[in-house]
Amino acid sequence: MEIGYYFILSGLMFCIGLVGVLLRRNAIVLFMCVELMLNAVNLTLAAAARMWAGPDGQVFVFFVIVVAAAEVVVGLAIIVNLYFRRGTLDVDVPQLLRW
Amino acid sequence: MVLAQDATTLDVPDVAWSSFAPELLLTAAALVLLLVAIARGRQLLVAAPTGVVAVGLGVWLVSTDVVVPGAVAIVWGLALPAAVFAFPHRGSLVQAWGAGVALAGALVLTGWQFVTVLGDGAGGMTPQSALAGALANDGIAFFTRITVYLTALIVLPLGYGYLRDRRINRAEVEPLLLLAVVGMAALGTANDLITLFVALEVLSLALYVLTGLARRDRRSQEASLKYFVMGAVASAILLYGMALMYVATGSLSLPTIGSVVALAGTNQLVSALGLALVTVGIGFKVALVPFHLWTPDVYQGAPTNITAFMAAATKAAGFAAVLRLYLVAFPGLQGLWAPVLAVLAAASMLYGAYVALVQRDLKRMLAYSSITHAGYATIGVVAVTDAGLSGTLWYLLTYAVSTLGAFGCVIAIERRRRGEVALVDLRGLGRTSPAVAGILALCLLSLAGMPPTAGFVGKFVVFQAGIEAGWTWLVVIGVLSSIVAAFFYLRIAGVMFLETADDDRPLPASSLGLTTGIAVSATLVVFLGVQPQAFLHLADAAAALVR
Numbered sequence: 064m065e066i067g068y069y070f071i072l073s074g075l076m077f078c079i080g081l082v083g084v085l086l087r088r089n090a091i092v093l094f095m096c097v098e099l100m101l102n103a104v105n106l107t108l109a110a111a112a113r114m115w116a117g118p119d120g121q122v123f124v125f126f127v128i129v130v131a132a133a134e135v136v137v138g139l140a141i142i143v144n145l146y147f148r149r150g151t152l153d154v155d156v157p158q159l160l161r162w
Numbered sequence: 163m164v165l166a167q168d169a170t171t172l173d174v175p176d177v178a179w180s181s182f183a184p185e186l187l188l189t190a191a192a193l194v195l196l197l198v199a200i201a202r203g204r205q206l207l208v209a210a211p212t213g214v215v216a217v218g219l220g221v222w223l224v225s226t227d228v229v230v231p232g233a234v235a236i237v238w239g240l241a242l243p244a245a246v247f248a249f250p251h252r253g254s255l256v257q258a259w260g261a262g263v264a265l266a267g268a269l270v271l272t273g274w275q276f277v278t279v280l281g282d283g284a285g286g287m288t289p290q291s292a293l294a295g296a297l298a299n300d301g302i303a304f305f306t307r308i309t310v311y312l313t314a315l316i317v318l319p320l321g322y323g324y325l326r327d328r329r330i331n332r333a334e335v336e337p338l339l340l341l342a343v344v345g346m347a348a349l350g351t352a353n354d355l356i357t358l359f360v361a362l363e364v365l366s367l368a369l370y371v372l373t374g375l376a377r378r379d380r381r382s383q384e385a386s387l388k389y390f391v392m393g394a395v396a397s398a399i400l401l402y403g404m405a406l407m408y409v410a411t412g413s414l415s416l417p418t419i420g421s422v423v424a425l426a427g428t429n430q431l432v433s434a435l436g437l438a439l440v441t442v443g444i445g446f447k448v449a450l451v452p453f454h455l456w457t458p459d460v461y462q463g464a465p466t467n468i469t470a471f472m473a474a475a476t477k478a479a480g481f482a483a484v485l486r487l488y489l490v491a492f493p494g495l496q497g498l499w500a501p502v503l504a505v506l507a508a509a510s511m512l513y514g515a516y517v518a519l520v521q522r523d524l525k526r527m528l529a530y531s532s533i534t535h536a537g538y539a540t541i542g543v544v545a546v547t548d549a550g551l552s553g554t555l556w557y558l559l560t561y562a563v564s565t566l567g568a569f570g571c572v573i574a575i576e577r578r579r580r581g582e583v584a585l586v587d588l589r590g591l592g593r594t595s596p597a598v599a600g601i602l603a604l605c606l607l608s609l610a611g612m613p614p615t616a617g618f619v620g621k622f623v624v625f626q627a628g629i630e631a632g633w634t635w636l637v638v639i640g641v642l643s644s645i646v647a648a649f650f651y652l653r654i655a656g657v658m659f660l661e662t663a664d665d666d667r668p669l670p671a672s673s674l675g676l677t678t679g680i681a682v683s684a685t686l687v688v689f690l691g692v693q694p695q696a697f698l699h700l701a702d703a704a705a706a707l708v709r
Contacts, residue, residue, distance in 0.1 A: 070409065077402055084395050093391055100398035107405040115412035120405075123356050123414060127401065130363045134394060137367050141374055141390050145383045154387065 069110035076103035090142045090152045094135075101131045180279055181292035181299045182351065183231050184268035184307060185344045187238070191264035192340035194242065195257055199333030205246045205256065213243040230274040234267040254331040258322050258675075261336040265315045265343070272307045280304060287706040291353060295415050298353035298486070301704025305555040306350025306482040313475040313562050314343045316683055319675030320566070321467025324573045327671075330376050330465060339471065342368035346479035353490075353708060355404045355414045358483060362400070362447065365479060366393050369472060373464040385463025392446065392456040400443025406436030407491070416491040417708065424494030437495055440487060441502065448480035450540065451509040454533045461529035466576055469525060470569030473532045474562035481539050481558055485551060488543060490707060496546060504544045504636050510537030511643035519650050524572055524583040527650070528565065531609055534647055535561050538640055542624045545631035548705035553627040556701040560608070560620035560690055567605035567683035570676065574598050577671035588654060590663025591670075598670045599658045601684045606651040608687045611644050616690035623698070 076099055083096030105124045112120025146152055179186070194212050201208045216239025223232030238260075245259040280287050280299060289300030297303075317339070325331035345365030352358035370393065374386025408414055410432040411422040423433050445453040461469045492499060514534030521527035539561070542554030575591070575598065576583050591599040608615035621644065628637040690697060 077398075080398070081395075084391075090387065090391070094394075097391075097394045097398055100395070101401065104398065104401045104405045107402070107409065111405065111409040111412075114409070117412065119414045120408055123359075123405075123408070126356050126360055130360065133363070133367055134397075137370050138390055138394065141370065141383075141386050144374065144377060145387050148380055148383055154391065 066110055066114050069106060073103045073106035073110070076100075076106065088153050090145070090154050093154065094138055094142070098131060098135075101127060175294070178290075178292040180228075180231075180275065181290070181297055182348075183275065184271040184311070185347050185351075187231075187234065187271060188264055188268050188340045188344045188347075191238065191260060192337040192344070195260050195340070196334070196337045198242075198246070198256065198260070199253060199337070202253075205250070205253070206243065209243045209246040213239040215239070216242075230278075231271060234270055238263055238267055253333060254322070254326065254335075257333060257336040258318055261340055262315065262318050264340065265311055265318070268343075268347075269308070269311045269315065272304065272311065275299065276304060287703045289706045289708045291708045295417070296354050296357050297351045298416075298708035299351065300708045301552070301706050302482050302485055302555065303347075303351040305559070305701065305704045306478055307347050309478040309555075309559045309562050310343055310346045310350070310475045312559075313471060313478070313566060314339060316563075316566050316570075316679050317467055317471045317474075318679075320470065320570050320573060320679035321465070322675040323671070323673040324467050324577055324676070325375075325465065327577050328376060328379075328465065332375070335372070335375065338368045338372050341365075342372065342471075343475070346475055346482075349479045350482035352483070352486070353416050355408065355416070355419075358416075358487075359397075359401060359404065362483065363397060365476065366397065366447075369468075369476065372468045372471075373460060375465050375468065379463075381463040382465065383463075385460045388456055388463075389460040396443045396446030396453070398443075399439050399446075403436045403439030403441075403443060406432055406439065410436060416486060419491045420493055423492065433495065434498055437492055437499055441499065441506075444480065444484055444487065445506060448477060448484060448536050448539075449510075449533050450506045450536050451513045451533060452506075454510070454514075454536075457533055458526050458529040461532070462523060462526045462582075466525065466569060466573045469529075470566055470573075473528070473565045473569065477532065477536065477539070478558040478562060481536075481543070481554060484540075484543055485554060486707075489546065489551065493546070500544045500546065503540055504633060507537040507540035507544065508636055508639045510534060510540070511640055512646075515643040515646040515650075519646065522584050522586075524575075524585065524588070524654075525569075527585075528568060528572070531647065532565065534643060535565075535609070537643070538621060538624055541628040541633065541636055541640060544633060544636070545627045547627060547631050548702075549630060550624070550627040551707075552698075552701040552705045553624040555704055556698060557620040557624050559697065559701075560616035560687075563683050563686040563690065564605050564608035564615070564617050567601060567680060567687055568609065570680040570683060571598050571602035571605065571670075574670040574672065574676055574680065577676075585654065585657060588657050589661045590658070592659035594663050595670050598680075601680055603655045603658065604684055605687060606654055608691065610648040610651040612648070614688070614691045616687045616694070619691055619694045619698070623701075 080096045080099035108120040108124050197208045216235050220232040220235030241263040242260050245256045249255045291298050342365045345361050348361035352361050370390045373389050376382035410429045411419045449457040514530045518527050518530035539554050539557050542550040608617035611617045611621040625637045
């Protein structure tokens, strides 16, 4: 298959994630959209590594996976704590800080 | 990439340990401090063996003629058990001393790097790359290290009493602070996309947690969530931009990307798209308009000492990444990004200054002022000259010390009020506590860019670089926004000195650490303003880059 299709697919995935972040208000769903964006990046990097026939892009993918895992740990801790404080996951609900 | 030649031998990569010695020390210190915190009542069981190992390592280093790092290791190895022994029941004091000595050691190691590795003997700098080009030990790295380590060293005593008063002096504060510092310093050294991304995430993840430190304070929690969501999206966008740069050039190393992008025949559309996404992502991190939305909320909600750290150090580290990305990787696309960054800088300067005018909360006002200052620092970037580069590095240092002093005074006032600090809370402060009011006024004058403070020299240098590079309109906007900004800084001074105090206002708190921190930053504000030559010379030398 042409390598260009992979770039188109990853671009679409990235856009879906970005639109999700902008439209959805549930903290967990926001979080999943960010993960979708990161995985779109991984697909781009893997396809580009194939295109350039070098290991650099694939090495980068491993780092992105590790960082995404660390982000999940921190992010879920923040979300869980906030849920205990105010009993909802809606990021727009009660705001003490004005946007 | 080092690969085995055959199955039985493995080439050991040649690691230049000296090129990241300060970060090694800080990472080790962060891990040990975490272990000490976990050990609770049996702290000596962790501290004593660690001390022995550190002293042993130090003695071995000294015996192999690596005297300064060896001495630093010995001092730290002795200081940690000593602190545990001296304050057996005050865990947070042990943490603060352990982190403080480590940060001072990191500053010493940075100086040692300059003398032995980077320096050419005549005060100039010989840039070097290390770890197969993944790290660049050059002017940006050196100056970022100084700014970040100095900031963290001042923030530690500033925040100690404050965290105790709010009962959030938990054991993870100092290790997370050290990890954030490591990430920032690594961001200054990063010379390929992987290192840059990992460093950025290390500092961001630590800061997300630190922002939400006050677990029972909903403002802190909201700030943390907001920072996390915005930051994660910004990272993802930045990362996609980096991936597109890799698609266009086939390399992850910034200098190689720079030389490939400059060639005709490279896929200009893909590199331009990557450049745009990188600009969005990095714009979030340094809070340029229109990517500044998180800044006021996060700065207001976070514990004040963390806000001070974020404002001063994150900005320095973020701009280190900006400088390296645009001047090393994208000089070939200068015609594309320079006008865009100039517009962003102009928007930041104007918007930040005007919105700060109507703020009532002091922390929020300082947040908008930080947006304005991001605009000023960008002038040096769009100049794309050595003068602009050293001007930006120097500007970030002056901004760091001024904003640290200002936030230190906010901490002093907030500690007695235990809540937000509004403008009315400052009424008559000049009569009731002239020292705090005087220093706050001094730091605000420096932020406004009045002589003879550090801020004046900082603005002067970047404006001069901007004019020389032909960005006259941008500098004019900068001057206009300085005038607007000066108005609201002077208004605070007016509230403090001209209005009379209400009788029931509590006096600002003071403690040894807070007084020390504020005094050091105020001294630096004056010193860098009156005697800037030594540091300006360093900043000029720092224009030498690994390209």
